[in-house]
Amino acid sequence: MTGESAGLVNVDGAEIFWEASGNPAGVPVLYLHGGPGVGLGPRYKTRHDASKFRTIGLDQRGCGRSKPAVQDDLPSLPANTTQALIEDIEAVRRHLGIAKWIVTGGSWGSTLALAYALQHREQVHGLALMAVGTTSREEVEWITEGVGRIFPEAWEEFSEAARRRPGERVVDAYARRLAGTDRDDAETAALAWDRWESTHVSLDPLWQPGPMFDDASERMTMAILVTHYWSSDAFLPEGQTIMERIHQLNGVPGYLIHGRKDVSGPVITPWMLHQRWDGSRLTVIENEGHGGPQCWAALVGAVEEIADGLSRVDRREA
Known part of the structure; x- marks a missing residue:
């Protein structure tokens, strides 16, 4: 049964x-x-x-x-x-x-x-x-920074979009903004994060072009939680x-x-x-x-x- x-x-x-x-x-x-x-x-x-x-x-x-x-x-x-x-x-x-x-x-x-x-x-x-x-x-440093050696153009855009403070890692900047009170800025960060996620998986033989998430709520959920865990070494x-x-x-x-x-x-x-x-x-x-x-x-x-x-x-x- x-x-x-x-x-x-x-x-x-x-x-x-x-x-x-x-x-x-x-x-x-x-x-x-x-x-x-x-x-x-x-x-x-x-x-x-x-x-x-x-x-x-x-x-x-x-x-x-x-x-x-x-x-x-x-x-x-x-x-x-x-x-x-x-x-x-x-x-x-x-x-x-x-x-x-x-x-x-x-x-x-x-x-x-x-x-x-x-x-x-x-x-x-x-x-x-x-x-x-x-x-x-x-x-985490590989997937957010090191793999940029393979995708330097996309990583430069991803890094600049992070809006890092002095001494701040890329992942920490995104985590801060995604969890912040400015939700418009968080949405901007979530979109930039999604573009990077779509890039570093693009050499996978099964990769399909396009964003990781079309739904804005799902995109935000993923971006908040991923950066929260990655910036804290899980x-x-x-x-x-x-x-x-x-x-x-x-x-x-x-x-x-x-x-x-x-x-x-x-x-x-x-x-x-x-x-x-x-x-x-x-x-x-x-x-x-x-x-x-x-x-x-x-x-x-x-x-x-x-x-x-x-x-x-x-x-x-x-």
């Missing part, structure tokens, strides 16, 4: 939207979307065998169908942190009565998945991640970064799937994670960039392998 359900969970005044599909008695699979701030799309629900898996997604705090939207409650923005998102995930898990689940995610979702697993290892059967990143300062302090702690997941099955042509997030990040994480596997898709059909197929296969491993354990213990 398969079916769908959805609802809201209240966590510290925020209402977190969740939805579940597939077999209610199946192996639970959590999907964490990218961004931060992109929200759930419909396609993730169709990826896994609905007779075998129960697929759960949630709109992360401040975006999608979770309430309130970040631009409608800017005073609460400082409370929107990785730790808060982890608590939101745990609230959804407890609400649904799930003991352990397979955790999946792409791009920013991979960062959040790793941070969650590091804090709640006992609730994780394994991880299947694609377009893998840790949102480290080095990664709220993971020095000594507590994912790369420094990844060995704590030794023994937990981890599948790291990444496109060779991902210019925005080079494959060095999942490669370094793999070197430090016993029990991880690295799959590099040679002809894709920041995700794509082959990356998704590899992620679906990874979820199947994790589930098969659970079945073998159950048979041994029976």
